Amino acid sequence: xxxxxxxxxxxxxxxxxxxxxxxxxxxxxxxxxxxxxxxxxxxxxxxxxxxxxxxxxxxxxxxxxxxxxxxxxxxxxxxxxxxxxxxxxxxxxxxxxxxxxxxxxxxxxxxxxxxxxxxxxxxxxxxxxxxxxxxxxxxxxxxxxxxxxxxxxxxxxxxxxxxxxxxxxxxxxxxxxxxxxxxxxxxxxxxxxxxxxxxxxxxxxxxxxx
Ligand code: ADP
Ligand code: ZN
Numbered sequence: 001x002x003x004x005x006x007x008x009x010x011x012x013x014x015x016x017x018x019x020x021x022x023x024x025x026x027x028x029x030x031x032x033x034x035x036x037x038x039x040x041x042x043x044x045x046x047x048x049x050x051x052x053x054x055x056x057x058x059x060x061x062x063x064x065x066x067x068x069x070x071x072x073x074x075x076x077x078x079x080x081x082x083x084x085x086x087x088x089x090x091x092x093x094x095x096x097x098x099x100x101x102x103x104x105x106x107x108x109x110x111x112x113x114x115x116x117x118x119x120x121x122x123x124x125x126x127x128x129x130x131x132x133x134x135x136x137x138x139x140x141x142x143x144x145x146x147x148x149x150x151x152x153x154x155x156x157x158x159x160x161x162x163x164x165x166x167x168x169x170x171x172x173x174x175x176x177x178x179x180x181x182x183x184x185x186x187x188x189x190x191x192x193x194x195x196x197x198x199x200x201x202x203x204x205x206x207x208x209x210x
Pocket of ligand 1: 008009010030031032033035052053054056057058059060061064084085086087088089092158167
């Protein structure tokens, strides 16, 4: 099963990707996590991406397309995958088609902007392993430390209030048009993502199996 998760930043794509990953035993591929990892390690790509990410902007298409091309060629993707955070622009979706990647389903997780702002401002991420938490909705069982690895939980630079506004604007301008793009293929399923994680995952898994 080759899946794409669409939705605004903070819609819960990453959380749902992990749940589907466990359920179907296929890798969840997050361009955001891959970029942050590269930034942490100071690779050439990471250095290139840093100013875009921290300012709430999208990393240039050719950079993320390159990342995805390499990742999808790896052995573990041959039995299926979940794309979380890619494509985010129409040219990225076109590039995926050009690579000959077949997509079975596109799940669009819909969440109102006000809810998104609340979620992103309460988000905390593990500085060490990248696991994601929320102060109200998904607290770590270890308080200020990551429940998975014990690392410190921090606020991402791009989760600062001013940057959140900018990311939402970019989402509406550049990512939302993908609804039309995939709507035309008949593969798009929209799920409501404003309720809690359990309810959203019930809807998401139903959409995967539909
Ligand atoms: P969120 O969905 O919470 O915005 P991600 O972790 O998916 O966060 O991505 C964080 C940042 O990484 C984005 O704001 C953007 O700068 C960059 N990024 C991730 N995926 C892409 C993509 N497909 N195209 C361009 N930039 C991307
Ligand atoms: Zn961790």
